[in-house]
Amino acid sequence: MSIGILYERSETDEMGIKLTARELGINLAYIPFRKVAVCLDKNGYSFRSKGKTYSKVIEDVHVILNRGQSKNRRLFAANILEALGKYVINPPRVEFICYSKLRTILHFWKEGIKTPRTVYVPCDSHEPTMDGSEIHNEEEIADLIEQELGNRDIVIKPDAGTHGKKVKLAKAREDLLTILGETEPSIINPVGILAQKLVQKWFYDLRIIVAKECGKAPHCYPTALARAGFKDFRTNTFLGNMVFGVNLPPYIKEVAVKCGETIGRDSKAWLIAFDAMIDVGENKIADDEPIKAEFEKLESPFNAVKKIKRKGTKKRDFLNWNKKLEEAFQNYKNQEAYDNIKRIIEESVERNKHNILFHEANACPEFWEQTRLVAGINLAVPLLRCAQSVIDSDYGG
Amino acid sequence: MKTLEKARCPDCDAELEVPEDAMQGEILTCPGCGLELEVKQVKGGSVELQELGIEGEDWGE
Numbered sequence: 001m002s003i004g005i006l007y008e009r010s011e012t013d014e015m016g017i018k019l020t021a022r023e024l025g026i027n028l029a030y031i032p033f034r035k036v037a038v039c040l041d042k043n044g045y046s047f048r049s050k051g052k053t054y055s056k057v058i059e060d061v062h063v064i065l066n067r068g069q070s071k072n073r074r075l076f077a078a079n080i081l082e083a084l085g086k087y088v089i090n091p092p093r094v095e096f097i098c099y100s101k102l103r104t105i106l107h108f109w110k111e112g113i114k115t116p117r118t119v120y121v122p123c124d125s126h127e128p129t130m131d132g133s134e135i136h137n138e139e140e141i142a143d144l145i146e147q148e149l150g151n152r153d154i155v156i157k158p159d160a161g162t163h164g165k166k167v168k169l170a171k172a173r174e175d176l177l178t179i180l181g182e183t184e185p186s187i188i189n190p191v192g193i194l195a196q197k198l199v200q201k202w203f204y205d206l207r208i209i210v211a212k213e214c215g216k217a218p219h220c221y222p223t224a225l226a227r228a229g230f231k232d233f234r235t236n237t238f239l240g241n242m243v244f245g246v247n248l249p250p251y252i253k254e255v256a257v258k259c260g261e262t263i264g265r266d267s268k269a270w271l272i273a274f275d276a277m278i279d280v281g282e283n284k285i286a287d288d289e290p291i292k293a294e295f296e297k298l299e300s301p302f303n304a305v306k307k308i309k310r311k312g313t314k315k316r317d318f319l320n321w322n323k324k325l326e327e328a329f330q331n332y333k334n335q336e337a338y339d340n341i342k343r344i345i346e347e348s349v350e351r352n353k354h355n356i357l358f359h360e361a362n363a364c365p366e367f368w369e370q371t372r373l374v375a376g377i378n379l380a381v382p383l384l385r386c387a388q389s390v391i392d393s394d395y396g397g
Numbered sequence: 398m399k400t401l402e403k404a405r406c407p408d409c410d411a412e413l414e415v416p417e418d419a420m421q422g423e424i425l426t427c428p429g430c431g432l433e434l435e436v437k438q439v440k441g442g443s444v445e446l447q448e449l450g451i452e453g454e455d456w457g458e
Binding site for chain 2: 007009010030032034035036049050051052312315316
């Protein structure tokens, strides 16, 4: 019995998983999940593209790493594969919860894990009526949100959005009404409005990795990826923010494990990346201006990293591209300014660790380009270990 | 159908048959996995293919 990997199209993460598997002597079977037909009938199932049948490939694998980039497609893939008798990493339960920011927060809140102050209004901003006109609900939704969160610094985010896309900050009611007016139901925000009170997180947030192998307790990696910058209230790396590998205090690792247990519950093996913010408030340990100056010193080496990340050759010449990326990141990490900012973040995290707020869980985290090279965690290794642990458990290793 | 030099799909490694009259900008689909590839250049008997970027609904995390 072996391990499979499923995706619509490979990105560097999937190429990295395949490379790591090769280095570990694991033969990964590839299963496409876009232009294929999954057919179910009384005789069983078939899984075919136009030119190839994958049914036998699926029969021969026991565990499948679900690396579909689209959340919706990934959720279907998890459900289909589980119905076909496969163990999927991550299992459908984990995918389903991680799909939605609101569902994730509900699970944390039920367990007493601190989250940002959150409001959900199940009504859309505008609704078409039977006679072809439209009802506008912006004013009432704004009243409902302000009733709970006050009238300043409110973040509106799509429930299933990624990369900080369409996450907007309303500093006052006028902004809130404009944002609500622009918010349409969509695939990343099926219904209603999700609002949160802006967390005074200073200039960074954390991405924390927790994994569980079959038969073992969940493990939180001691280093997190801090995403940092003063450019925007959103710290997503997709928006150009810089990244730092920071050591986590034991308290935060314990809470992260609890987050994992809450979402993974009875599943045998899983791997989740959690996004967390620390409500630093006024408890800053340094002035902003000298830190901004340190960021400026890092601009050039980080731009060199970004330039390589953008290169069109990354898939065609993966090994060479990867080597160049590693060198560029090493140069970036060798800067004194990198150490200075990393130290400030670590000190701030330690001092404010009890104010950590968990707000998002990612079932298919990107890792090859940043988490691996900055936080030192090649997620391909725990993913493959998790898969192998399920095989060992089910087939006696 | 006459074909040019064989190309391989970057995702599933399947062999792709590129028609001899393939033109720059033409889109080919891998029969193995369905990946779309754009013909970037046809020179002599060889062809340069590049994966076509698709705007996904919620790519990545």
